Structures are given as C-alpha cells and as structure tokens.
Amino acid sequence: MLRLIRFAAAPGQRRLWRALLAVLFIAITWLALVPDPPQGVSTGWDKTNHLLAFAALAFTGVWAQWRQPRQWLVLVLVLLGYGCGIEVAQGFLPPRSADASDVLADGLGIALGLLAAWPLARWAPPERRP
Numbered sequence: 001m002l003r004l005i006r007f008a009a010a011p012g013q014r015r016l017w018r019a020l021l022a023v024l025f026i027a028i029t030w031l032a033l034v035p036d037p038p039q040g041v042s043t044g045w046d047k048t049n050h051l052l053a054f055a056a057l058a059f060t061g062v063w064a065q066w067r068q069p070r071q072w073l074v075l076v077l078v079l080l081g082y083g084c085g086i087e088v089a090q091g092f093l094p095p096r097s098a099d100a101s102d103v104l105a106d107g108l109g110i111a112l113g114l115l116a117a118w119p120l121a122r123w124a125p126p127e128r129r130p
Contacts, residue, residue, distance in 0.1 A: 017064035024060055025082075028053045032086045035095060050105035051112065054079060058113025067121060072114055079110050 031037045031053075043049055057079055066075040083106035091098035 014064065017060060021057070021060045021064040024053075024057055028057070029086070033089060033093060033096070035093065046099075046102065047105040050083075050102050051109040054083065054106040054109030055113035055116070056109075057082075058110045059117050060113075062114065062117040062121060069118070069121060076110055076114075080107060083107075 031041065031049075043052065058075065061075045061079065062072070066072055080103070083103050087098040087100070087102055090096035
C-alpha cells in the first residue's frame with residue numbers, strides 16, 4: 001500500500017493526475033450542462049451525483065496540485081466556485097434548473113474527497129521544490 005502511495009505521489013505522476021483532473025472537469029461540465037444527460041452515468045439521485053463528482057474532483061485535485069493540507073482551502077474555494085458556476089449556468093438552460101442544495105451536495109462531496117485524501121497525503125513523501 002505504501003509503495004502505491006509513493007508511486008501515486010511521485011513528481012513524475014503529477015502530469016497524469018492533472019490530466020485526470022482535466023478530464024473530470026470536462027466530463028462533469030458536459031454532464032451538468034447537456035439538456036438530457038445519459039442515465040447510465042447517474043446514480044439515480046441528483047444529490048449523490050453531485051457528491052460523487054465533487055469527491056472525485058477533490059481527491060484528484062489533491063494529487064494534481066494541492067498536496068499539502070494547508071493548501072486545501074484554495075482547492076475547496078476553486079471547487080465551490082465551479083459548483084456555483086454550474087448552478088448559475090443551469091439556471092439559463094431549460095430544462096435544467098439552478099438548485100442551492102446541489103452546491104451543498106458539492107460541498108459534502110469535497111469534504112468526502114479530502115477526507116479520503118487525508119491519510120494518503122500524510123504517508124506520501126514530501127514534495128521537492130525545484
């Protein structure tokens with residue numbers, strides 16, 4: 001397990017994490033803004049969709065950019081801003097609609113993703129600055 005964490009946290013892997021984060025942002029944006037998203041990628045309840053999507057973004061964001069827990073406030077603000085932006089955009093896209101409780105589910109997902117990243121970030125080797 002520790003070997004896997006060291007591999008995932010290796011400096012050379014950061015590009016892969018950033019690529020995964022970009023793919024997640026693109027996929028989540030598309031799913032959030034299309035009029036009729038495919039049902040095969042839904043959990044069946046909108047709030048769990050938000051929770052899982054933002055947990056994945058937060059966890060991946062830790063490894064892609066914000067490894068140190070003291071940096072996580074920036075990640076939280078970026079992801080909450082993104083979630084609010086999605087809701088504003090959905091307010092202008094029928095049949096979608098803006099829903100403040102979706103942002104709450106986003107926030108819970110962010111917390112879940114960071115909670116999952118916490119023990120792994122503690123075991124990861126320290127970052128080397130060039």
